Amino acid sequence: MLQVEKLRKTYGTEIKYEALKGIDLTVEDSEFIGIMGPSGSGKSTLLNLLATIDQPTSGNILLNGNNPNKLNQEEIAKFRRRELGFVFQSFNLMPTLTVEENIVLPLTLDGEKIAVMDKALKILADRLGIASLLKKRIAEISGGQAQRVAVARAMIHQPQLLLADEPTGNLDTKSSKDVMQLLQTLNQEEKATILMVTHDPLAASYCERIVFIKDGQLVDEIHQREGQKQFYDEIMVKLAEIEGVENEF
Template identity: 50%
Template sequence: MRTILQTKNLKKVYRTKESIFQALDNIELTVREGEFVGIMGPSGSGKTTLLHLFATIDEPTSGEIEIAGTDIMQLNEDQRSSFRRKQLGFIFQDYNLLDTLTVKENILLPLVLEKMKVAEMEQSVNEIASRFGIQSILDKYPYQISGGQKQRTAASRAMIARPSLLLADEPTGALDSKSATDLLESLKNVNETDKVTILMVTHDAFAASYCKRVIFIKDGKTFTELVRGNHSRKDFFQKVINVLPVLGGNIDDTL
């Protein structure tokens, strides 16, 4: 299988007048097509910074990032826009939906940018909406639906342009356990059937247990890695839980 994401010697240093803070130190990471990778770490470990680098909205201090065969460091501003549009999908903790557009309109926003034909758009929206079980609310506005539905709308929007890599930043952070389970099941489903590659940052062991592989980072460095293999989700959850005390920090706060 082809490599979707590869980093080499990735470093990110924040400098202020008083201090230098090394957010990421020598991160080496490879994600292959069709993988569902979780990144876990305590607060301040650098996991969100890492996601921002992949999302091309922040730049590393040094090192290389290659996504879907493109060295994203070599892209200029406009090429980056186009790259984000074609290769990346995003899900955020706080949804980032436009309140003035309906669920349907929010979802097809990326297609509008691609100037797709209306009929194709309609078909894509219906397809993806059924995947995430939100056909019935397509004509509602974001303020009329629940948090779980909002996040599934956001996920549909992230998926609709068929990106090479789906980046999710704490997607279950604001959801109750039922909504979180629904969302994670949907993500697992698109990952398995459509072979969508997903990279998810989380500090929720339950969310992480849906991944095929979980990478733990601590103080900006890769700490360890767990592979689910043939284990059941429950077993994998237990394995993740076992790592957490070693990892330290306040990661188990949310359990």
């Protein structure tokens, strides 16, 4: 459903910095993929290009065969609202709105009917265990609850692809586990296709596949085959290899 071909991103004119150096990546329907690598490896650059927040220097991004980078600004805005869902480390919720107003915001921007929004909201709020929070303001709920609200907002319009950028970065251990179990459930039961950037091996262990980036290139990938605990151990070993610290132990 997502095809990334020879993706390159260069910043600067006189002094150039090549953040991505020809990335090739295929994501199938209903996959849950983690993107990992050292700081400055190109993880966030890749996510920003997939999110159409930034434009590639060269190469193609195809979502179900369509290249969003060939759209005009108005079409790109519509593409983001309808085809993509976003979950950020900082939640990016609107503090002046209630929980329910935040969740239905993508549908509100698209001019959806109230009855359709109410039905979608009820189903999702019950599904994610946040029905009791709907009338509260963002300042009245915890960080873990806020991230659940952010996931609900990202899923309300049933996007083709959910992009998550360090979704557990601002959460305590229990809230992190809750959010990752929630994403895993959405993937397994709702068949949501999820691409997640994370530096956290425990969060990554909920994924089916991890791709590793170093110096702007995909250098390796591993698949979960024998359960989460074994996958976590595999991730730790692979990170040590990629970051060049295997000889320090």
